[in-house]
Amino acid sequence: MPRKIIFPGLVMLFVLTGCWDIKEIEDVGIITGMGLDVDEENDDLTMINQYVVPGKIPTQQSSSQQSVPYQNISQSGKTFFEIIRDNSLESNRPPNYTHLKSILASTTLFEKERADKVIDLFIRDHEFRRTTPVYLTRDPVLDILSTDPAKEFFPSIQIKSLSENSNKNNKNPTNLTIGDMSQLISEMKSFLIPGITLNEGKIKSSGAAIIEAESSKYVGWIDIADMEGIRYIHNTVQGGFLYLDEEVIDDGPIALEIKGSK
Numbered sequence: 001m002p003r004k005i006i007f008p009g010l011v012m013l014f015v016l017t018g019c020w021d022i023k024e025i026e027d028v029g030i031i032t033g034m035g036l037d038v039d040e041e042n043d044d045l046t047m048i049n050q051y052v053v054p055g056k057i058p059t060q061q062s063s064s065q066q067s068v069p070y071q072n073i074s075q076s077g078k079t080f081f082e083i084i085r086d087n088s089l090e091s092n093r094p095p096n097y098t099h100l101k102s103i104l105a106s107t108t109l110f111e112k113e114r115a116d117k118v119i120d121l122f123i124r125d126h127e128f129r130r131t132t133p134v135y136l137t138r139d140p141v142l143d144i145l146s147t148d149p150a151k152e153f154f155p156s157i158q159i160k161s162l163s164e165n166s167n168k169n170n171k172n173p174t175n176l177t178i179g180d181m182s183q184l185i186s187e188m189k190s191f192l193i194p195g196i197t198l199n200e201g202k203i204k205s206s207g208a209a210i211i212e213a214e215s216s217k218y219v220g221w222i223d224i225a226d227m228e229g230i231r232y233i234h235n236t237v238q239g240g241f242l243y244l245d246e247e248v249i250d251d252g253p254i255a256l257e258i259k260g261s262k
Helices: 003-015 080-089 107-112 120-124 141-145 155-165 178-186 224-233
Strands: 029-038 045-052 070-077 102-106 134-137 191-199 202-211 218-222 241-244 254-257
Touching (some): 029 107, 045 080, 045 141, 070 080, 070 141, 102 107, 102 141, 107 218, 134 202, 141 155, 155 202
Antiparallel strands (some): 029 045, 241 254
């Protein structure tokens, strides 16, 4: 056989190797949401991973949702790193956090642990993104992550979408990411973490949790009725409205749309 034919054939054997390291999507443990809490029985840390179940995601051909397209796996341990490694004992799909949309933690956890200790793993591990938003709740974390979302397929994505409305409503707290938390903690500043609650079975924005600078722990809650004042103090109001009734103005009631403020 001529060399002109043999040489290109050998080159093609090395170049056209195909997708030798391909992984089927069903075999990848895609995590869209994470819950952080404290196990009340033994005081251990608890992590809830919200796995995507690809085969149960509705398609355009079958838009009806027969069952939930996610699975929540909850585990406890002394550290979050330990819990992630022990996840392989319950699932053959190792968790992949590159598509993580939100982290929901309990106020109980931030009363027990310093904020810098809680987020240490998520800052150091290359698989976690610093742009992932963080939320706190006074309700059971697992209950929120198991709720049927109103507009999204996954509760974790529904939670994230609520913080994207801060430019339309002056009562919603502004978004806070893992990276923002790390910077505020390093600057020894107090800050607010957006709050989430369950209201009549629906996931809703609910004020914000206060993390105090010196202790770096949860010290109190600001209700949604008071968030408007906080937004004005922080000079972050970009939208929303003002409602003036007859007691305030003779021509009331009047609703004024906010285009900007200072």
